[in-house]
Amino acid sequence: MITVPLDKNRHDRNVFDCEVETLNSYIKVMASQQSKKDNTRTFVLEDDTHPERIIGYYTLTMTPINLDTLPIKLRKKHHNVSAGGLIARLAVDKRYKKQGYGEWLLIDSLRKLLFASETVAFPLVIVDAKRGSVEFYEKFGFIPFQGIPNKLFITMADIRMSLTDVL
Numbered sequence: 001m002i003t004v005p006l007d008k009n010r011h012d013r014n015v016f017d018c019e020v021e022t023l024n025s026y027i028k029v030m031a032s033q034q035s036k037k038d039n040t041r042t043f044v045l046e047d048d049t050h051p052e053r054i055i056g057y058y059t060l061t062m063t064p065i066n067l068d069t070l071p072i073k074l075r076k077k078h079h080n081v082s083a084g085g086l087i088a089r090l091a092v093d094k095r096y097k098k099q100g101y102g103e104w105l106l107i108d109s110l111r112k113l114l115f116a117s118e119t120v121a122f123p124l125v126i127v128d129a130k131r132g133s134v135e136f137y138e139k140f141g142f143i144p145f146q147g148i149p150n151k152l153f154i155t156m157a158d159i160r161m162s163l164t165d166v167l
């Protein structure tokens with residue numbers, strides 16, 4: 001399985017349904033435009049037998065880090081850092097849920113961010129978890145920000161350590 005950049009001429013965005021309307025409309029309306037403007041990048045996992053079908057997607061970009069929301073140890077370690085990688089969206093179509101694709105997409109997105117950070121360093125990856133998916137990210141080592149609901153982070157050091165086996 002590989003993810004490829006969203007291609008509006010190849011991928012049938014209109015039938016994608018992850019049961020969260022904002023994530024459905026993002027891939028239908030915004031993702032391609034935002035990539036063209038170099039604001040975000042969206043990658044999709046195609047169904048091997050029907051490549052036009054989108055199993056799931058994720059969107060990556062950068063985001064400011066508010067150091068005050070980090071644990072003191074990390075605040076000191078990264079005191080002059082201002083930005084981290086952001087998994088802005090991640091979703092699996094309802095026909096493909098509960099088959100491991102969400103986990104696969106999350107690992108794939110972290111691998112891409114790890115590679116990117118080897119060139120342009122950043123110490124954290126942040127995720128905006130939609131309602132009901134916080135536990136999904138916690139399961140993979142993400143830590144909730146203090147006082148900010150549905151926002152979690154993981155350090156690049158932890159990503160590097162946990163991906164060593166799969167890289």
Ligand SMILES: CC(C)(COP(=O)(O)OP(=O)(O)OC[C@H]1O[C@@H](n2cnc3c(N)ncnc32)[C@H](O)[C@@H]1OP(=O)(O)O)[C@@H](O)C(=O)NCCC(=O)NCCS
Nearest residue numbers: 090091092097098099100101102103129130132133135136
């Ligand atoms: C959250 C989501 C991406 C999970 O995708 P999925 O393909 O069904 O998940 P997987 O099959 O890979 O599940 C991997 C593991 O996470 C667990 N898991 C899946 N969704 C979960 C959730 N919402 N909360 C807690 N755990 C969850 C699974 O039980 C599984 O655990 P196991 O390995 O112990 O069995 C998918 O349900 C989705 O697209 N939801 C709507 C959009 C959304 O909320 N996106 C995330 C925020 S942007």
